[in-house]
Amino acid sequence: MLLKEYKTYFITKLEPLYDVLEAESFFYIVLESYHKLKRIDVALQPNLEITLEQKSYWDKVLQQLQNYKPIQYILGKTEFFGLPFYVNENTLIPRPETEELVDWILQSLPKAQSVLDIGTGSGCIAISLKKNMPQVKVYALDVSEQALKIAEQNAQVNNVDIQFIQQNILVLQDIPLSFDCIVSNPPYVRELEKATMKPNVLNFEPHLALFVEDTDALLFYRKIAHFALKHLKPNGKLFFEINQYLAQETIAMLAALNFKNIQLKKDIYNNDRMIQCRL
Known part of the structure; x- marks a missing residue:
């Protein structure tokens, strides 16, 4: 089967569920990941064919997309701040807004020596900061053992040294460390907001990292802020x-x-x- 013919089939099957441009973007993401080909290759080589084995792989991807499984989980990887990251259902999918947060930290703390990332998930914030500020000692904390396994793998892939800590910030009393910067992207979606969420997020991303009770939506922020009062250095x-x-x-x-x-x-x-704020 010609690859260009499968592209038409692939997008047609996804059109009832996704915007056409989004469906097309899925095709090219898989194309690059699986075939190591780019958009231009399909245009320049219209007679490219896929084998039955390759078509079987594509069909499995298509079926998962039709069930709203995020493309990042299907492929098991994504990119964040120009770096490769493994992801799975134990970690949130890193988002562009969080890249902006990393950039803001880098601009605000060029001379930082120690950073703690609370609720690190895939490790995207901690690893991106360490990669761009190699002089900084970076610590990353998460309650999930499964998430930390992925974060450790991502640290190895990106060749950075991160000190990982498995703790629940809601019950953590103290650690013998202080930091120039504490950063967190904690759970902040209220239960009442579930109705507005897309099934690719609601059905697949870890609820532990997403949701808080409507009655105490600032639970994690308040706990982390109290922790920061004790563990930020002066002017941290x-x-x-x-x-x-x-x-x-x-x-x-x-x-x-x-x-x-x-x-x-x-x-x-x-x-x-x-x-952002300071002591």
């Missing part, structure tokens, strides 16, 4: 990725704890998404 900074609907509540909580220079930043979609 705290960075959060936040729920866009709870920006003012998050700012008020931080102000009540006497954090200073609280800055709110919008993401590329013009949503309130990031906060």
Whole structure:
């Protein structure tokens, strides 16, 4: 079967479920991952054929996409901040907004010596910071043993040294360390927001890393902020990725704890998404 013919079939099958451009992007992502070919190769070589074995692989990918499984989980990998990362159902899929958070930290803390990433998941924040600030000692904490296995694998792939810690921040009392920077992208989606979420997120990404109870949506932010009061160095900074609907509540909580220079930043979609503050 010609590859260009399968492309038409692939996109047609996905059109009822996805935007055409998104379906086309899935095709080219798989093309590069599986065949090591780019979009231009299909255009320049219209007679490229796929074998029955290759078609079987494509059909399995297609079926999973029709069930709304994220392409990153199907392939087991993604890219974040220009770096390769393995992902699976134990880790959130890194998002462009979080890349903006990493960039903001890099701009704000060029001379940092120690960083703690709380709720590291795939390790994308911690590893990206270490890769771009090799002088920094980076620690990464998560409650999930399965997530930390993936994060450790990602640290090896990207050739960086990260100190991983398995702890639940909600019950962690103390650790004998202090930091120039604490960063977290904790669970912040309220249960009431589930109705607005797409099935590729709701049915596949780990709920442990996504959701908080409606009655205490700032649970993780409050606990991490109290932890930061004890473990940030003088003039140390705290960075959060936040729920866009709870920006003012998050700012008020931080102000009540006497954090200073609280800055709110919008993401590329013009949503309130990031906060930084200092002791």
